[in-house]
Amino acid sequence: MLDADFFRRWMTATAVSVDREADRLTALDSPIGDADHGSNLRRGFTAVTAALEKEAAGTPGAVLVLAGSRLISTVGGASGPLYGTLLRRTGKALGEAAEVDEAGFAEALRVGVDAVMQLGGAAPGDKTMIDSLVPAVDALPGGFRAARAAAEQGAEATTPLQARKGRASYLGERSIGHQDPGATSAALLIAALAEADGE
Amino acid sequence: MSDGKPVGIVLVSHSAAVATAVAELARGLVGGGTAVPVAAAGGTEGGGLGTSAELIAAAAVSVDRGAGVAVLADLGSAVLTVKAMLAEGDELPGTARLLDAPFVEGAVAAVVTASTGADLDAVEAAAMEAYTYRKV
Numbered sequence: 001m002l003d004a005d006f007f008r009r010w011m012t013a014t015a016v017s018v019d020r021e022a023d024r025l026t027a028l029d030s031p032i033g034d035a036d037h038g039s040n041l042r043r044g045f046t047a048v049t050a051a052l053e054k055e056a057a058g059t060p061g062a063v064l065v066l067a068g069s070r071l072i073s074t075v076g077g078a079s080g081p082l083y084g085t086l087l088r089r090t091g092k093a094l095g096e097a098a099e100v101d102e103a104g105f106a107e108a109l110r111v112g113v114d115a116v117m118q119l120g121g122a123a124p125g126d127k128t129m130i131d132s133l134v135p136a137v138d139a140l141p142g143g144f145r146a147a148r149a150a151a152e153q154g155a156e157a158t159t160p161l162q163a164r165k166g167r168a169s170y171l172g173e174r175s176i177g178h179q180d181p182g183a184t185s186a187a188l189l190i191a192a193l194a195e196a197d198g199e
Numbered sequence: 200m201s202d203g204k205p206v207g208i209v210l211v212s213h214s215a216a217v218a219t220a221v222a223e224l225a226r227g228l229v230g231g232g233t234a235v236p237v238a239a240a241g242g243t244e245g246g247g248l249g250t251s252a253e254l255i256a257a258a259a260v261s262v263d264r265g266a267g268v269a270v271l272a273d274l275g276s277a278v279l280t281v282k283a284m285l286a287e288g289d290e291l292p293g294t295a296r297l298l299d300a301p302f303v304e305g306a307v308a309a310v311v312t313a314s315t316g317a318d319l320d321a322v323e324a325a326a327m328e329a330y331t332y333r334k335v
Contacts, residue, residue, distance in 0.1 A: 034248075036249075040249070072252050072280060072283055072284070073251070073252045073253055075249075075276075076243040076247065076249030076251065076276065077249055077275075078276035078279050079276075080252075080276060080279075080280065081250075081276065081279040081282070081283035082279060084283055085286070115286075119279060119282055119283060119286070120279060166275060167275060
């Protein structure tokens with residue numbers, strides 16, 4: 001079973017990994033975006049960990065709703081409302097349960113990913129975070145390691161794609177050949193699940 | 200009509216300068232109608248390019264006179280942040296509405312229409328109509 005502490009560890013592990021990889025995310029965002037993905041997410045997840053230390057969030061759902069709200073408030077770029085919606089909708093789908101099992105979490109995360117697709121209007125293959133989140137959710141019933149591998153593969157598979165959403169889509173064919181920064185950061189988020197689980 | 204209360208307008212841009220200038224432009228083209236509350240929510244709180252949910256929420260509250268709040272947004276994160284806030288239900292005034300309209304032309308149409316005492320539906324229709332004015 002996954003309790004509120006697990007979800008706090010998930011957010012903390014994501015913050016650590018975003019901080020470590022911020023320069024790489026920004027480097028990926030330089031040729032096809034506006035070169036701020038790493039710094040934006042670092043600012044957002046720093047705010048998330050600060051809020052989780054300060055504010056009471058006693059259930060898995062409350063942890064994710066609080067984290068998502070902080071991301072929307074602090075990131076400043078499109079990844080804020082997108083990740084914020086992902087976490088808030090997932091958290092709301094978890095309801096007020098004190099613990100959730102992995103199957104329940106997988107279902108809730110799918111609700112969150114669907115909400116992101118609706119908000120951003122992106123589908124798989126558009127070269128966005130969806131390209132690592134959807135395979136991760138599909139693989140999640142097989143465990144966190146399987147989800148991590150699927151997300152990383154999904155992120156790498158964005159390299160040959162032409163962007164159809166966001167700032168990168170203005171580049172047309174010039175967006176081909178670069179791994180999508182959003183798919184890459186989404187893979188970090190998924191990888192942090194395994195870390196929170198002690199792997 | 201809306202009982203004499205004007206619809207409020209919020210302009211959300213990646214750039215504080217753009218939001219402020221478009222608000223000025225729209226106000227400047229009103230002439231002598233009802234005073235319309237227009238608030239700019241541009242850039243991040245630190246003054247950088249981007250979108251701030253806090254600035255948007257504060258702007259919406261500041262223009263809410265009870266007749267509805269029309270929100271116009273420019274690009275990517277500005278649009279997505281407003282949509283995410285609206286989806287939440289409690290972060291913007293209950294009557295707040297994101298208008299599907301071009302930013303500059305829609306803002307002018309919205310402010311001028313609101314200055315006639317029009318209600319939120321009429322303001323929205325006028326702003327959306329701005330899409331139909333072809334330039335070539």
